[in-house]
Amino acid sequence: MSLRRKTFFRKKHQPYIEEVNLTENQKKLPSSLNETIDTIRSMLGNSSDLVIRNLQIGTKNKVDVAIAYTEGLVESSSLQDMIDSLLHKLDVDDLKAVSSKENTSLINTLKHKAITVGSIEEIDNIPSLLTNILSGQAALLVNNLTKAITVNIPGQEKRSIEEPQSATLIKGPRDGFTETLSINTSLLRKRIRSSDLWMESKEIGKITKTKVVVAYINGLANDGVIKEVHDRLNRIDIDAILESGYIEELIQDEAKTPFPTIFSTERPDAVAGKLLEGRVAILVDGSPFVLVVPSLIVEFFQASEDYYQRADIATLLRMLRFLCFFIALIAPSLYIAVLTFHQEMLPTTLLVGIAAQREGVPFPAFLEALLMELAFEILREAGVRMPRAVGQAMSIVGALVLGQAAVQAGLVSPAMVIVVSLTAIANFCFPAINLATTVRMLRFGMMSLAAVFGLIGIMFGIILMCIHLCTLRSFGVPYTSTVAPFNLDDQKDVMFRVPWWGMFSRPRLISQKNTVRENNKQNNKPKSHK
Known part of the structure; x- marks a missing residue:
């Protein structure tokens, strides 16, 4: 597979905040506990959310330790359990005086007997220690030791698993990703x-x-x-x-x-x-x-629900989405082209009706469509940004009131309101919202071509769009794969979806190491019983 890229990354800019330059000696963890604490406080600017708790463990041979963590990022009950283990369950009296030769012995004792929660890691430098503390880990610092132990006990507030708002289904699982x-x-x-x-x-x-x-x-x-x-x-x-x-x-x-x-x-x-x-x-x-x-481009027309419905129902819905794509893309453009250049294509009765509706409209068809599209885009954006309780009602009521008022005022014709409304509804049929945004952008370009060149301009715009799609790649794979280049075996999940017993192979341009999904499709095919 070719992994060519036409453009790569932008030029790397210098960050506007310079990192603190530390020497190799400054990066190492000091053996003195007080020096380590002072270094952490100074490098974090004495931040108020940094908590450092000093403790003494042992009964006869006292050992000074400290626990450093960021307030709100660690789980309080697990942290308390760790402190209890250090104070009451750890027996360090059998250890000799702490010296550089006995670092390993003390570290192992702390890891195996005192710390019973979370995953642990040994740290011997300041940058890694600060990164772990700011990532929701608690650091155990021991006097006269050049190593620290970080314990992963994250406890920040987490959003519960909910149904995704951007991709709702009628049939299928209801859980969605969160920010954690x-x-x-x-x-x-x-x-x-x-x-x-x-x-x-x-x-x-x-x-x-x-x-x-x-x-x-x-x-x-x-x-x-x-x-x-x-x-x-x-x-x-x-x-x-x-x-x-x-x-x-x-x-x-x-x-x-x-x-x-x-x-x-x-x-x-x-x-x-x-x-x-x-x-x-x-x-x-x-x-x-x-x-x-x-x-691939075809993936943005596929919904997860397609694989939970029967194959014939999923195929019908998928074809409907492809139809909605062309309606959302060129419906206003066709209206503009026909009324401006190709009136002979309409039946006489329909043409007379539209002409009667537009008799008092002062704008040409292109400007009329442009004003209505801009109004609907403003309503759509306002409905998204407003509070959810009133956003949906405002967008629906606003569209109805605005459309009715524009018709009564003679600014637009009723036919134009129907065309723009149908276009807006078709734009909501895409499972991927980023494709819907793309269609909204391209629609204005198609309207401009239709206003200047008529149907020839629309065809020219579609041809340019197809050529552009054929030049795109996604990590080395042609963006229009399975269609261009055409692959007959992969057509089972493009315009239509075959039943699961027919989905016996994976897309060949995606998985080239193991393309077999089912070893024997005949064993999975349902048998008719008479």
């Missing part, structure tokens, strides 16, 4: 209980140090795609990653395109299904949207 990375990975593990599901973690962002996980199924995902994903992520040089949209824009193949070349979703079942096809998922801490690569 550990919950998102567990939702994938819940669906794919295989040791071949590998998850590789890394940190991106000089300031935020956002955790990013790359998930794929070993043996299904293409090695070249996995390597390309890691290479593009490693090349990101930015201060902050606050949402998966940052990653999407930085790693996409082509920036100068309105079409989304990376699939994003809130649904764990959709991501699990794509992982089983050999794709790679990118999970970002703090974002409920998971990125999936490589992606």
Whole structure:
């Protein structure tokens, strides 16, 4: 598979905040407990949410220790259990005086007898210690030791698992990803209980140090795609990653395109299904949207519900979405072209009716459609931004009142209100909201072509769009795969969906290592009983 890219990353800029430059000696953890505490406080600017609790463990041979953590990021009950273990359950009287030769002995005693909660890690440098403390871990510091122990006991507030708001289903699972990375990975593990599901973690962002996980199924995902994903992520040089949209824009193949070349979703079942096809998922801490690569244009017409319904019903719904795509894209353009250049295409009765409606309209068809489209876009945006309790009602009532008032005032014709309303409704039929946004952008360009060149302009715009789609790639895979280049075997899940007993192979351009989904499709095919 070719992994060419037309454009790569933007030029790396120097961050506007310079990192603190530490010498090698300053990076090492001091042996003095007080010096370590002073270093942590000074490097965090004496932040008020930094908590450092000094303790003494042991009865005869007292050992000074301290627990450092960020308030609100650790789980209080687990932290209290750890403190209780240090104060009451740890027996250090048998240990000799702490010296450099006995660091290992004391560390092992603390790890095996005192710390009974969370995963633990040994840290011997200041930068890693600060990163762990700010990531929701508690650090155990011991006097005269040049190592610290960090305990992972995260306890920040988490949003409960709810149904995704951007991809609702009638039939199918109701759980969705949240902003917590550990919950998102567990939702994938819940669906794919295989040791071949590998998850590789890394940190991106000089300031935020956002955790990013790359998930794929070993043996299904293409090695070249996995390597390309890691290479593009490693090349990101930015201060902050606050949402998966940052990653999407930085790693996409082509920036100068309105079409989304990376699939994003809130649904764990959709991501699990794509992982089983050999794709790679990118999970970002703090974002409920998971990125999936490589992606094809046909995927944005497919809903998770297509695979939970019968094949014939899913096929009908999928064809309806393709029809809605063309309605949302060219319906206003066709109206403008026919009324401006091709009136002879309409039946006489219909043409007379439309002409009577437009008798008092002062604007040409293009300006009339442009005003109505802009009004509906404003209503749509206002409905999204307003509080949920009144947003939906405002958008519906506003559209009805605005349309009726515009017709009565003679600014637009009733036929134009019908066309624009049908276009807006068809735009909501896409499972992927980013494709709906793309269609909204292209619609204005098609309207302009129709106003200048008529039907020839519409055909020219469609041809340009098809040529542009054929030039796009998503991580080395042609964006219009299964259609251009055409693959007969992969047509079973494009315009229509065959029954599950016919889905015996994975997409060939996606998974090249193991394309067999069912060993013998005849065994799975239902047998008729007479």
